[in-house]
Amino acid sequence: MKKSLILVGGLLISSWTMAQNPLSVHVLNLENGLPSSDVKVTLEEQKDGQWVQISEAKTNQQGRISALFPENKPFNTALYKVTFKTGDWFKQNNQKTFFPEVPVIFQVDGSVKHYHIPLLLSPYGYSTYRGN
Template identity: 35%
Template sequence: MPSSPITCHILDSSIGKPAPGVGVSLQVRQASATPETWRSLAKGVTNAHGRCNNLLSSDEVAPDVKLEAGGLYKIVFETKDYFDKAGKTTFYPWVEIPFTVTHPDEHYHIPLLISPFSYTTYRGS
């Protein structure tokens, strides 16, 4: 069981395998900020299985970081670097997935399927 309440998993559907080494960042929208601004909460990199299970459980995360009900978050995947290393051109240099935390005590898993010219996501379990 992952110790982070937010995890992700990336599969490269163009080769049918996990996507290791993809940079991942988790950000929270600053509710009172105008114009819209985002604050970085955590950064990570997908492992050999394409997973990042420790975004909010690493030593680098401030101890006061708590998920808030109704909070707007986004996870950003640095897909260009991954495809560059594979010698492929990609149309999407990064993928941003915004989501709302409705129940802070639940686990949020964000799977991402990528290829050089498409991506798809859903709320996982």
């Protein structure tokens, strides 16, 4: 019972954090269906045709970063790029990969308050989409 309450409380806090921050990501390993923890992820915003890094984090045990966008910064209508540093992660897990990085460029148009970018990952392929 106590473990269930802790789990539910953790999920509520995670859901609240995701609702407060406009950007989250999630990485799952397609080979075994498990989350990919410790994947370094960077966030950049395009300004005057140049990419400017505004945030960086690593995925947690569930393969998630629930608050990738910097606090106290406006989530402008702009072009953003999330880069998953997959080569480092595969190297740490003694695997080869064809994709050392997975950049995902997306347009924020103000139509939704929260963007979620999942990455389904394998050594020789990946897939991503706009989640919720």
